[in-house]
Amino acid sequence: MGIEVKGISKFYGTQQALKEISFEINTGEIVGFLGPNGAGKSTTMKILTGYLPASEGIAKINGLDITTDKLKLQQQIGYLPEHNPLYLEMYVREYLAFNAKVYKTLKEEIEKVIELTGLTPEANKKIGELSKGYRQRVGLANALLHNPSVLILDEPTTGLDPNQLVEIRELIKKIGKEKTIFLSTHIMQEVEAVCDRVIIINNGEIVADKKLKELTEDNQQTVVVEFDYRVETVALQRLPQIKEVKNPAGFLYEITFETSKDMRSVVFDFAHDNGLKILQLHQKHKNLEDLFRDLTQKQKVE
Numbered sequence: 001m002g003i004e005v006k007g008i009s010k011f012y013g014t015q016q017a018l019k020e021i022s023f024e025i026n027t028g029e030i031v032g033f034l035g036p037n038g039a040g041k042s043t044t045m046k047i048l049t050g051y052l053p054a055s056e057g058i059a060k061i062n063g064l065d066i067t068t069d070k071l072k073l074q075q076q077i078g079y080l081p082e083h084n085p086l087y088l089e090m091y092v093r094e095y096l097a098f099n100a101k102v103y104k105t106l107k108e109e110i111e112k113v114i115e116l117t118g119l120t121p122e123a124n125k126k127i128g129e130l131s132k133g134y135r136q137r138v139g140l141a142n143a144l145l146h147n148p149s150v151l152i153l154d155e156p157t158t159g160l161d162p163n164q165l166v167e168i169r170e171l172i173k174k175i176g177k178e179k180t181i182f183l184s185t186h187i188m189q190e191v192e193a194v195c196d197r198v199i200i201i202n203n204g205e206i207v208a209d210k211k212l213k214e215l216t217e218d219n220q221q222t223v224v225v226e227f228d229y230r231v232e233t234v235a236l237q238r239l240p241q242i243k244e245v246k247n248p249a250g251f252l253y254e255i256t257f258e259t260s261k262d263m264r265s266v267v268f269d270f271a272h273d274n275g276l277k278i279l280q281l282h283q284k285h286k287n288l289e290d291l292f293r294d295l296t297q298k299q300k301v302e
């Protein structure tokens with residue numbers, strides 16, 4: 001069940017923000033939705049949570065259609081919007097209790113959510129007195145009040161300092177043990193730290209959908225080597241199982257092989273046979289950052 005998106009498009013006037021996107025998220029998965037600014041992440045999330053209608057396509061959450069079963073659906077989804085709207089003058093517990101009324105959540109359940117999100121010491125403070133990290137916790141607590149099975153979090157760590165970032169990521173992972181989570185971000189490290197799978201969106205199109213494990217198991221590796229002298233790239237291109245050779249700077253070469261076998265010794269032998277000294281040598285697997293760059297054509301990200 002989880003989330004099912006089939007051929008969703010969205011037009012804002014004549015601008016097409018989403019171009020027939022399709023993907024599925026299984027129950028219990030934590031999936032990162034990664035893309036550069038303006039790629040279409042928030043638009044997708046607003047459509048899934050019923051805040052915006054799609055121009056075309058079908059989406060279902062836990063088997064319920066987002067257009068026809070909207071009310072039932074909102075009981076099953078917790079949503080943390082990009083700009084977390086909070087009443088700064090309200091006290092944390094008062095704010096959560098106020099919102100909980102809509103769902104008829106019991107008092108004990110509110111207290112459980114306060115505890116889960118680490119808000120117990122701050123529960124009697126005004127929201128306006130809290131740090132950004134704690135305000136994000138209030139947003140998360142708010143999204144969890146009705147015990148939804150699916151959480152949709154739009155850039156949950158934007159604007160947090162490094163310590164708050166780690167804390168919120170840990171909290172998301174903890175919550176993710178029991179729920180399906182779909183979270184957007186433009187920070188690759190976030191996906192690596194929290195998610196099981198990544199869906200990459202660029203210019204309104206899905207360009208990758210991969211389990212993080214698969215990224216490290218790719219049958220490809222790059223050996224980065226610095227010699228003490230220039231080498232003709234054609235000579236390196238004669239090495240076995242070679243895919244490509246790049247010379248990004250000076251005597252530094254990035255040699256990509258189509259094998260998962262460690263090829264550093266082959267490069268070492270090449271240097272020895274050609275009377276070269278090696279100043280540095282290391283092996284690099286294709287990672288999320290490379291994939292993201294390749295697929296979003298070097299658009300600038302954090």
Ligand SMILES: Nc1ncnc2c1ncn2[C@@H]1O[C@H](COP(=O)(O)OP(=O)(O)OP(=O)(O)O)[C@@H](O)[C@H]1O
Nearest residue numbers: 012015017035036037038039040041042043044186
């Ligand atoms: N209400 C709107 N009216 C017109 N265009 C919009 C509207 N909302 C979004 N867009 C446009 O749709 C495209 C996708 O925007 P969206 O906010 O979904 O991207 P995003 O991936 O969430 O970006 P960011 O990482 O910057 O939040 C952008 O070109 C944006 O300018």
